[in-house]
Amino acid sequence: MSDSVTDTVPGDPGHGADQGEPEPIKAVPLRRPGRWIAAAAILILLGLFIYGAATNDAYQWSTYGKYLFDSRIVSGAVVTLELTVLAMAIAIALGTVLAVMRLSPNPVLRATAWVYLWIFRGTPVFVQLVFWGLFPSLYRQIDLGVPFGPQFFQLDVQGLQAAFTFAVIGLGLNEAAYMAEIVRAGINSVGEGQREASVALGMSWTQTMRRTVLPQAMRVIIPPTGNELIGMLKTTSLVTAIPLTTDLYGRARDIYGVNFQPIPLLLVTATWYLAITSVLMVGQYYLERYYSRGASRQLTAKQLQQLADAQSVVKAK
Numbered sequence: 349m350s351d352s353v354t355d356t357v358p359g360d361p362g363h364g365a366d367q368g369e370p371e372p373i374k375a376v377p378l379r380r381p382g383r384w385i386a387a388a389a390i391l392i393l394l395g396l397f398i399y400g401a402a403t404n405d406a407y408q409w410s411t412y413g414k415y416l417f418d419s420r421i422v423s424g425a426v427v428t429l430e431l432t433v434l435a436m437a438i439a440i441a442l443g444t445v446l447a448v449m450r451l452s453p454n455p456v457l458r459a460t461a462w463v464y465l466w467i468f469r470g471t472p473v474f475v476q477l478v479f480w481g482l483f484p485s486l487y488r489q490i491d492l493g494v495p496f497g498p499q500f501f502q503l504d505v506q507g508l509q510a511a512f513t514f515a516v517i518g519l520g521l522n523e524a525a526y527m528a529e530i531v532r533a534g535i536n537s538v539g540e541g542q543r544e545a546s547v548a549l550g551m552s553w554t555q556t557m558r559r560t561v562l563p564q565a566m567r568v569i570i571p572p573t574g575n576e577l578i579g580m581l582k583t584t585s586l587v588t589a590i591p592l593t594t595d596l597y598g599r600a601r602d603i604y605g606v607n608f609q610p611i612p613l614l615l616v617t618a619t620w621y622l623a624i625t626s627v628l629m630v631g632q633y634y635l636e637r638y639y640s641r642g643a644s645r646q647l648t649a650k651q652l653q654q655l656a657d658a659q660s661v662v663k664a665k
Contacts, residue, residue, distance in 0.1 A: 406611065407611060407612065407615065408609055408611060408612040409612070411607075411609050411612035411613075412612040412615050412616060415600075415603060415612065415613060415616050416616050416619065418603075418616075420599045420602075420603065421596065421599055421600065421603075421616060421617075421620065423594070423599070424594060424595055424596040424597075424598065424599030424600070425596045425620050425624070427512075427594045427595045427596070428581065428584050428595045428596040428597075428624075429581075429624065431512075431515060431516060431519065431584045431587065431595060432577065432580050432581045432584055434516045434520070435515075435516050435519035435520040435523060435580055435584075436520070436523065436576070436577055436580050437520070438516065438517070438520025438521070438523075438524065439519075439520050439521075439522075439523035439524040439526075439527045439576070439580075440527055440573070442520070442521070442524035442527075442528075443523070443524040443525070443526070443527025443528040443530070443531055444527070444528075444531050444562075446461045446464060446465065446524060446525070446527075446528035446531075447461075447527075447528045447529070447530075447531035447532040447535060448531075448535075448557055449461035450462065450465075450528065450532055451532065451535060451536075451557075452553075453553070461528065464524075464525065464528075465525045465528060465529070467525075468521060468522050468524070468525035469525045469526065473518075473519070473522045473583060473586060474586050474589050476518055476521075476522055477515070477518045477519075477586055477587060477589040477590055478589045478590075479518075480514040480515070480517060480518035480590060481511070481514065481589060481590035481591060483514060489503060490503040511587075511590050511591065511592040512592060512594070514590055515584075515587040515590050515592045518587075518590070519580065519583060519584065519587070523576060523580055523583075526576060527573070527576065530569055530572045530573060530576070531565070531569055533568065533569075533572075534562075534565030534566070534567075534568040534569035535557070535561050535562070535565050537565060537568045538560075538561045538564045538565050542560050542561065542564065543556055543560065543561065545560075546559070546560045546561075566639045567639045570632070570635055570636050570639050571632070571636055574628070574629070574631075574632030574635070574636070577628060577632070578625050578628055578629070581621065581624060581625060581628065582621060582625075584596075584597075585597035585598075588601075596617055596620055596621070597617055600613040600614065600616060600617040601613075
């Protein structure tokens with residue numbers, strides 16, 4: 349009885365087993381001409397716009413270059429950064445307190461936080477800033493003491509002339525209402541099991557929030573907080589309602605109110621806002637990556653290389 353001989357073809361699964369490793373599959377990507385056509389059209393339109401803007405005398409690029417690094421513009425950018433940082437510091441601190449109050453089992457605290465959010469989210473920030481500008485007219489002086497008794501502290505509000513302080517307070521109190529909802533959403537994203545475990549360890553409700561819930565909620569809180577920070581940077585241009593004119597937009601407006609060239613000065617302002625926003629976006633990216641550690645199973649390039657080296661060692665054995 350003769351043995352039968354079976355020929356194997358390259359596509360046969362048994363062929364790769366006889367030869368060791370199977371031949372690598374050569375994947376050919378699909379041709380997508382529509383993508384290239386759309387990309388080319390966008391690049392052409394962008395090039396035409398840039399060329400038209402560069403050759404349009406109405407933009408007054410010489411004036412733009414003259415005032416781009418003007419000392420008044422730079423000082424206005426510094427004031428804008430100060431307003432942004434201080435207002436966001438107030439908003440984050442107060443927003444966290446309001447979020448915890450809304451989740452508190454105490455009905456008085458919940459109601460107080462809800463009324464605060466209702467007022468500050470329901471009225472425009474420009475209107476609120478106008479009221480803060482009129483604050484010295486509403487309250488000429490603030491007295492702290494015992495009713496119908498001795499006074500411990502007295503503040504002459506009309507003599508302050510603190511437009512910058514009122515701008516920071518107005519922006520911070522308005523933003524705190526939005527930060528409260530962001531923090532509350534982050535707290536609610538933490539599973540109930542984490543809170544139950546903290547209670548089982550003997551932690552109080554306040555300790556559970558401070559030690560267990562809030563640190564885990566940061567992964568959800570950071571991205572929208574970065575957006576609010578960028579939004580706050582641009583909202584500072586509304587402090588003219590107080591009025592405060594030492595910010596970036598206020599300085600540019602003062603300059604073009606004299607030379608009657610608003611277009612190049614507005615372009616200067618937009619450039620500075622865009623530059624500061626770009627820096628803030630980079631910081632937001634690294635902050636998000638820091639707090640997202642362990643939340644994703646996606647491996648980095650270094651981790652993938654270490655995994656490949658480990659597999660090579662196992663195959664060698």
